[in-house]
Amino acid sequence: MSWRVGTLATLVAFGVVALGAGAGQSALGGADQSGVVVAGTTDTVTNIDPAGNYDFGSFTVTNLIYQQLMGFPNSAKLEPVLATKCFAVGGNKTWRCNLRRGVTFHDGSAFDSADVKHSFDRSIKINDPSGISSLLGNLKSTKTNGKYAVTFNLKSPQSTWPLILGTGAGFIVPNAYSGTKLQGNSQPQIGTGPYALERYDQGQQAVFEAFDDYWGPQAKNDSLILRTYAKSSTMKLAVQRGEIDMAFQTFTPTELASLRKASGVRVYSGNGAVIRYLVLNVEREPFSNVAVRRALAYAFPRQAVATRVYRGDVKPLFSMPPAGLPGHTDAFAARYGRVPSPAKAKKALQDAGLQTPFPIELWWTPTHYGDATADEYAEIKRGLEKNGVFTVTLKSTEWAQYSDALGRQYNGFQLGWFPDYPDVENYVVPFYRSDTFLANGYKSTKMDNLIKASLAAKTESRRFAIYRQIQSLAAADVPIIPYWQGNMIAVGRNNVRGIPSTLNASFILRYWKISKS
Amino acid sequence: MAAAKGTSLRQYALTRLGLVLPMIFILLTLVFLLMRVAPGDPISAALGARVPKEEVDKIKAELGYDRPIYIQYVDYLGDVVRLDFGTTITDRRPIGEIIRENGAATLELTFYAMIVAIVVGVTFGLLAGRYRDTWIDGGGRLFGIVIYAMPVFFLGLMAQLFFGSYLGWLPTSDRASPIVDATLDKHTNLYTIDTLINRDWDAFVDSVKHLILPAVTLGLVTAGVFIRLIRVNVIRTMKDDYIEAARARGVDERSVVYNHAFRNALVPVITVVGLTVALLLSGAVLTETTFNWPGIGHTLILYLQNRDYTAVQGIIVVFALVVVIASLVIDFVNAYIDPRIRY
Numbered sequence: 086m087s088w089r090v091g092t093l094a095t096l097v098a099f100g101v102v103a104l105g106a107g108a109g110q111s112a113l114g115g116a117d118q119s120g121v122v123v124a125g126t127t128d129t130v131t132n133i134d135p136a137g138n139y140d141f142g143s144f145t146v147t148n149l150i151y152q153q154l155m156g157f158p159n160s161a162k163l164e165p166v167l168a169t170k171c172f173a174v175g176g177n178k179t180w181r182c183n184l185r186r187g188v189t190f191h192d193g194s195a196f197d198s199a200d201v202k203h204s205f206d207r208s209i210k211i212n213d214p215s216g217i218s219s220l221l222g223n224l225k226s227t228k229t230n231g232k233y234a235v236t237f238n239l240k241s242p243q244s245t246w247p248l249i250l251g252t253g254a255g256f257i258v259p260n261a262y263s264g265t266k267l268q269g270n271s272q273p274q275i276g277t278g279p280y281a282l283e284r285y286d287q288g289q290q291a292v293f294e295a296f297d298d299y300w301g302p303q304a305k306n307d308s309l310i311l312r313t314y315a316k317s318s319t320m321k322l323a324v325q326r327g328e329i330d331m332a333f334q335t336f337t338p339t340e341l342a343s344l345r346k347a348s349g350v351r352v353y354s355g356n357g358a359v360i361r362y363l364v365l366n367v368e369r370e371p372f373s374n375v376a377v378r379r380a381l382a383y384a385f386p387r388q389a390v391a392t393r394v395y396r397g398d399v400k401p402l403f404s405m406p407p408a409g410l411p412g413h414t415d416a417f418a419a420r421y422g423r424v425p426s427p428a429k430a431k432k433a434l435q436d437a438g439l440q441t442p443f444p445i446e447l448w449w450t451p452t453h454y455g456d457a458t459a460d461e462y463a464e465i466k467r468g469l470e471k472n473g474v475f476t477v478t479l480k481s482t483e484w485a486q487y488s489d490a491l492g493r494q495y496n497g498f499q500l501g502w503f504p505d506y507p508d509v510e511n512y513v514v515p516f517y518r519s520d521t522f523l524a525n526g527y528k529s530t531k532m533d534n535l536i537k538a539s540l541a542a543k544t545e546s547r548r549f550a551i552y553r554q555i556q557s558l559a560a561a562d563v564p565i566i567p568y569w570q571g572n573m574i575a576v577g578r579n580n581v582r583g584i585p586s587t588l589n590a591s592f593i594l595r596y597w598k599i600s601k602s
Numbered sequence: 603m604a605a606a607k608g609t610s611l612r613q614y615a616l617t618r619l620g621l622v623l624p625m626i627f628i629l630l631t632l633v634f635l636l637m638r639v640a641p642g643d644p645i646s647a648a649l650g651a652r653v654p655k656e657e658v659d660k661i662k663a664e665l666g667y668d669r670p671i672y673i674q675y676v677d678y679l680g681d682v683v684r685l686d687f688g689t690t691i692t693d694r695r696p697i698g699e700i701i702r703e704n705g706a707a708t709l710e711l712t713f714y715a716m717i718v719a720i721v722v723g724v725t726f727g728l729l730a731g732r733y734r735d736t737w738i739d740g741g742g743r744l745f746g747i748v749i750y751a752m753p754v755f756f757l758g759l760m761a762q763l764f765f766g767s768y769l770g771w772l773p774t775s776d777r778a779s780p781i782v783d784a785t786l787d788k789h790t791n792l793y794t795i796d797t798l799i800n801r802d803w804d805a806f807v808d809s810v811k812h813l814i815l816p817a818v819t820l821g822l823v824t825a826g827v828f829i830r831l832i833r834v835n836v837i838r839t840m841k842d843d844y845i846e847a848a849r850a851r852g853v854d855e856r857s858v859v860y861n862h863a864f865r866n867a868l869v870p871v872i873t874v875v876g877l878t879v880a881l882l883l884s885g886a887v888l889t890e891t892t893f894n895w896p897g898i899g900h901t902l903i904l905y906l907q908n909r910d911y912t913a914v915q916g917i918i919v920v921f922a923l924v925v926v927i928a929s930l931v932i933d934f935v936n937a938y939i940d941p942r943i944r945y
Contacts, residue, residue, distance in 0.1 A: 123780040129904060131693045214645050214661045215692055267694055284784060286703070287695060288904060289776075289896040292784040310780045315903070318759075319894045322767055322774040329780065452907070485642025485909040493655070522654045 119601050120307035122581070125320040125332040129288065129313060131215045134268040135256035136208040139217040141334070141503055144253050146291050146311065149596060150191075151276035153255035154182050154201065154235075155247050158301070161356075161410075161507045161590040163251055167196065167277060171250060177242035177541060182250070184233040188300045190259050191281040192273070198229035204257045205237075207264045220254040220505060242541045244548055248506040279304045279597040288313055295597075304597035305583060311596075317456075324350055324576055330601060331577035331584065333594050337456045338396045344576055352576050355588025356409050358504050359571040360402055360512070361454070361461075363447070366496045367564050368526030371445060376437030378563035381445075382421045383430035384475065386468025387568045394460045399569040404556045405502075405512040407570035409590055412509035412549035416560035417567065427472035434474070442476045445469075448498040453484035462499065465568075492524035507590045509552045510539065517559055527564035614937050622926055629922045633915050634678055638671055642909045644691045665691070678915070687916035692908050697916035700901055705920070706791030707777060708897035711816055711889065712882045718821025719878065723828020724871070728864055730829065731836025742829060750826025754885045758819045758892035765815060775894035778809045816893040820885050824878050831874055835867035842866075869939065876932025880925045 128142025135147050154168035165171065168182040188196040205227040208218045223246075225238045239246065249255060259275050262268055274282045279301065280293035291311045295304040312329060314320035321340045324332045325347055336344065345352050365372040365381070372378055387401035400408070403418040415423075422429070431441050449462045459481075466477040482490075491498060500523070504511045515521060518536050519528040535555050542548035559565065573588045580602045587595040645662050662668055666677075681688060687697035730742030749757070766774035773779070777793050778786065782805045789796050794813065797806035839845065840863050848858045887899030894900070898917055905913035 121781065137694065212661070212664075214665060219657055269694055271699070286783075286896070287693065287700075288704070288901055290780070290783055308784075310784050312776070312780060312783075314775065314894050315891045315900055316894070319762070319775045319892070322762060323776075326766065326770065326774065328773060328775070483642070483907075485640075485647040485907070487642075489642055489646035520654055524655060 121310060122306045122308070122331070122596065122599055122601060123310045123312065123329045124596065125312050125314050125323055125329045126334050127314050127317050127320060128334050130270070130291070132213070132267055133270050133274050133282070133285065134262075135204075135253055135258065136211045136218065137213040137216045137267040138253065139215060139219075145334075145594065146282075147253065147256060148278070148593060149280045149293055149309070150274050150278045150282050151256035151258065152278050153251050153257065154184070155250040155255065157251060157507065157591040157593055158595070161358075163247060163506075163508075166251075167201075167257055168250075171247045173244075173246075173543075174236070177244045177246065177543070178239050180237045180239070180246045181230070182235050182237075184235065185300065186233055188277050189298050190277055191275045191296055192259070192261075193298075194259055194261070194275075196257070196259075196277055197232045198235045199232075199260050200257055201235045202227045202229050203260045203262070203264065204255075207258070207262065208254060210265060211267060213267060217252065217254045217505075220249055220252055223249075244540055244542050245506075245508060245510045248508050248510070252505045254505075280309060283308075293596075305600040306597070309596050324578065327578060330581050331575060331599070333575040335455060336574070336576065338394065338398055341398060341574065341576075342396055350576055350578055352574065353584045353588060354398065354572045354574050355585065356407075356590045357399075357571040357573040358407060358507055358590050358592040359501060360405065360407055360567060361399075361499065361501045361569050361571075362402075362405065362565050362567040363465075364492060364498050364500055364523050364525050364565050365563065366492045366525045367562075369496050371443070372496055374437060374439070375563065376433050376439065377443065377445070378566075379421070380430040380433040380443070380474065381469070382417060382560070382563050382566055383426045383433060384469050384471070385566055385568055386425050386465060386471075388424065389468050390461055390464050391569055394457055394464050395569070395571075398574060399571045402567045402570040405516060405559065405565065405567045406509040406552070406556070407512070407590065410507065410509050410512075411545070412552040414553045414556050416553075416556040419557075420560045425468060425471075427474045430474045431472065442470065442473045444476045444478070445497060446478045446480060448487070448495040449479065449481050450484050450487040450499065451481050453487070454499070454501050458499070491522075492526065503592065507592070509549065513552055513555050513559075514539070516565055517555060523565075525564055527562070529558070529562060532558055532562075611937060615934060618930060618933055618937075622930060625926060626919075626922065630679065630682060630915075630919060631675075633918045634675055637909075637911050637914055638674070640909070643667060644909045644911065647908045682919065687919065688912040690905065690910050690913040690916075692905070692910045692913070695913075697913065697920075700898065700913070700917065701920055703791055704896060704898040704901045707895060708883070708886050708890070708899060710777075710792045710794065710813070711820065711895055711897055712879075712886055714813055714817035715820035715824065715882060715886075715889075716875075716878070718818050719824035719828060719882075720871075720875075722822060723825035724832055724868070726825070727829045727832025728836055728867070730833040731840070731867065732859060732863075734837055734840075739833070742833065746826045746829030746833075748826075749822045750830075752823065753888075754819060754823045755888045755892045757823060758816070758889055761815045761819050762892070772815050773812050774815065776812055777895060778805065778812050782808045816889050816895050819892075820882065820889045823885055824881055827874060827878060827881070828871065832867060832871060835870055836863060839863045839867045872939070873932060873936055876928050879928040883921055883924065 128145060130143045130146050131140055132138045132143060133146055135151055138147060152166050154166060155163055155171055156166040158164060158166055167185050167188060169185050171180060171182040174181050184198060190196060205224060209221055212218045223239050223241060223243050225240045228236045230236055268274060270285055270287055279296055279299050281296045282291060283294045284292040293309040295307055317336050317340055320332050321336060321344060323329045341352055344350055365378050367373055391399050391401050403415040404413060406413040434441050434443050449458055451458060462479050466479055469475040469477050514536050516523060517532050519533055535551055539548055539551040542551060573592055575584050577584045581599060582602055583599040586598050645658050689696050726742045726745060730739045733739050762774040765772045786796060786805060787800050789799050793809035797809050845858060845863055848862055886897055887902060890897040890900035891903055902917045
C-alpha cells in the first residue's frame with residue numbers, strides 16, 4: 086500500500102512537469118516564423134513618446150516608430166531623413182530645413198512643417214522629467230516657412246544643430262498629438278518610421294508591423310517582436326534555445342564568452358560608442374593637486390581592464406571621444422603613454438612632495454553599468470596599487486543615490502556615457518565646460534573659449550582642429566580619465582541575417598535591416 | 603447557546619476588522635517614510651548623470667518634491683483614502699493598470715504555485731507522518747528542509763538549466779512564446795484562462811508549459827512549510843485518544859488513518875495557507891525576476907531601482923492589502939471552525 090501511495094505522491098508532485106514536457110513542441114512555440122524577427126533586450130522603456138524619454142531602451146523603441154529631420158538611418162554618418170537638406174542661414178544661429186514631400190504618418194495623415202513646429206514646441210513645453218528637452222535648451226523658436234520648410238532660431242550659434250536634430254529630441258510627431266501631455270504608452274503611437282507599433286505590453290514586449298506606406302525602403306522583415314528581459318542570464322538561455330532570434334543589450338563578458346562557444350548562435354561585434362571614465366574633483370583634496378591626477382593618468386591599467394575583465398569586448402580609450410570618430414586624438418597616450426608606467430606615476434607624486442603609496446578613494450556603482458563593474462574596479466585598484474604607487478579604497482553605492490551625488494560628494498568616481506549623437510562634440514562639451522553636470526569643479530577659461538569657438542566654427546575641419554586642442558588641454562589638466570570604449574555587440578541565431586550591417590559608432594540597432602533565412 | 607456563539611463570533615470579527623485600519627495606516631506611513639528616507643529620487647535616477655544639477659532641481663520643484671515632507675505625506679494619505687494610487691513618475695502608468703495587468707500575472711503564478719505547494723506539501727507531510735521513522739519519513743523531512751532552505755532564485759536557476767537548457771523540455775522564461783504573446787486576445791490577463799476562452803489549444807499548451815517551471819519552483823519552496831507542519835500534526839493525531847478508540851472498536855487501520863487521522867491533521871493547514879500568501883508574494887518577486895515573469899513583483903523591482911515613489915508605494919500597498927485581507931479571511935474561518943480562538 087505504501088508503495089502505491091508513494092508512487093501516487095510522486096506522480097502528483099511531478100505530473101505537472103510531465104504534462105508540459107510531454108505536450109511536445111507547439112506549432113506556436115519558439116520563433117520559427119520566417120517573416121517575424123524576435124529580439125531580446127535587458128533595456129527598459131520609460132515613455133515611447135519622444136518628448137518623454139532620454140534613455141537608450143526607450144530610444145530603441147521610439148526610433149522604430151518615429152523619425153527625425155536628420156538622422157543616422159544607415160551608418161554613423163548624419164543624413165537627411167524627413168528633411169531633404171538642413172543648412173545654416175548666415176551664422177550658426179539660424180538653421181533652415183527643407184522637408185521631404187509625400188511622407189505619411191501611420192494613421193495616413195500627411196507630414197508637413199506644422200508637425201515639425203508642433204513636435205519641438207511640445208517637447209519644450211512638456212519638459213518631462215524623464216525627457217530629453219534639455220538638449221533643446223539653445224532653441225529660441227521654430228517657425229514654418231510654407232508647408233515644406235522650417236527655420237530654427239537659436240539663442241547662440243551652434244555648429245552642431247543638425248546633430249541635435251538627429252537625437253531623440255528631434256523626433257517628429259503628428260500635429261494631432263497633445264501639445265501639453267505625453268502620448269501614453271497604451272495609446273496609439275503615430276510616426277513616419279518603418280514600423281507601426283501594433284501592441285505594447287509595458288515591461289514585456291513591443292510588437293511592430295512593417296509600415297506598408299513607408300516612404301523609404303521597406304523593412305526586411307514583416308514583423309518585429311522586442312521582448313524585455315529582467316536578467317541577461319535568462320535572455321542568454323532564450324537565445325540559445327531559439328526562443329528568440331537575436332539579442333542586443335546587454336550580456337556580461339562571461340555570458341558573451343559562453344555564447345561564443347555555443348552552437349547555433351553567433352556573436353557579432355562592431356565599433357561602439359559607449360565609454361567609461363573616471364571623474365576627479367579638481368577642487369577638493371587629494372585630486373585638487375594636478376600631480377595626483379597626472380600620476381593616476383600614468384598608472385591607469387586600461388589594457389588590463391579591457392583584457393582581463395571584458396575579454397576584449399572593450400578597447401582602451403585615450404581621450405573622451407572614442408577612436409574612430411572624426412576629430413578624435415589619443416591625447417592621453419601622447420602625454421602619458423599607452424601602457425601604465427608606475428615609475429612615472431611614482432615620480433610625479435614624489436616630485437610634488439607626496440609620499441607613496443599615496444592613499445586615494447574611488448567610487449563606483451554596482452548595477453547601473455552592469456555586473457562586470459565590480460571586477461572592473463577590482464582590476465583598477467590592483468593596477469593602481471602596483472609597485473606601491475597608490476593605496477586605493479573602493480566605495481560603491483546604488484545608482485539612485487550615486488547619480489544624485491557625483492562630484493558634489495565624491496572626489497573620484499566612475500561614470501559611463503552613451504552619446505546623444507555620434508560626434509566628437511558630444512564627448513567633449515558636456516564634460517569640460519564650466520557648468521558640467523559632473524560637478525567636479527573643473528573650470529578653465531581657456532577650455533571654455535575653445536568650446537565656444539568650436540560651436541561657432543563654420544567648417545568641419547576647423548571644428549575638429551579645435552576639438553583636438555580641447556582633448557590635449559584635457560589630458561594636461563586631467564579632470565577626467567577616459568579608460569575604455571565599448572564595442573556594439575549583438576547575438577543572433579545562425580539563420581538571422583543583416584546584424585553586422587547595423588553595428589557601427591551610431592550605436593543604433595536598425596532592426597529593419599534584419600531578416601531570417 | 604447558539605446566540606452566545608453568534609455574539610462572540612460577531613465581536614471577534616468586529617475587533618479583528620477594527621485592527622485592520624490602524625495596521626494599514628502604519629503600513630502606509632512606513633512605506634512613505636522609507637521611500638523618502640532612502641537616498642536618491644526618480645528625477646536624479648533618470649537624468650542625474652546627463653544634465654546639470656540646476657535642471658534636475660527645477661524638475662523636482664515642478665513635481666513638488668522640494669515641498670516639506672509632511673505636506674507630501676498629507677497629500678499622499680489623501681490620495682490613498684480616495685483610492686487614487688496615482689500614476690508612476692517614470693513611465694506615466696496608472697497604478698491601477700499595473701495592478702490589473704501585472705497583478706494578473708502574479709495571481710496566475712501564485713495560484714498554480716499554491717496548488718503545487720498543497721499537493722506536494724500535503725502528500726509528503728502525510729506520508730512522512732504516517733510512516734514515522736522510516737526511510738519515507740527521513741526522505742520527506744530532508745526534502746522539506748532542503749527545499750525550504752533553498753533560495754528560490756537558486757532553485758529556479760537550477761530548474762532552468764536542467765529542464766530548459768540541458769533536457770530542453772521546457773521554456774525558461776516568459777508567460778508564453780513570443781508569437782503567442784503577441785497574438786493572444788486578452789480577456790482576463792490570465793493566460794491559461796484567456797487561451798481557453800479563445801479556444802486556442804496550442805496557445806493553452808504553450809502557456810501551461812511556460813507556467814510549469816516558475817510555478818513548481820515557487821510552489822516547492824512553499825511546500826517545505828507544509829511538509830513539516832503536516833508531518834507533526836499527523837504524528838500528534840495518531841497518538842490521540844480517539845484514534846486509539848477507533849482502533850479498539852475494530853475499525854480497520856486504513857480507515858483510521860485516512861478517515862480520522864489525516865482529516866484532523868489537515869485543519870491547522872488552513873492557518874498556514876493564509877500565512878503563506880505573504881511567503882508566496884515575497885517569493886514571487888524573486889521567482890518572477892528569475893523567470894522573466896512579468897508580474898507585479900518583477901515590476902516592483904524595476905520601479906524600486908528608479909526610486910519611483912508613486913509606483914513603489916502603490917504596489918506595496920496593494921501587496922499589503924492582499925496579505926491583510928487573506929489573513930482576515932483565514933482568521934474568520936479559523937474562528938468559525940475553532941471556537942477557542944474567539945475567546
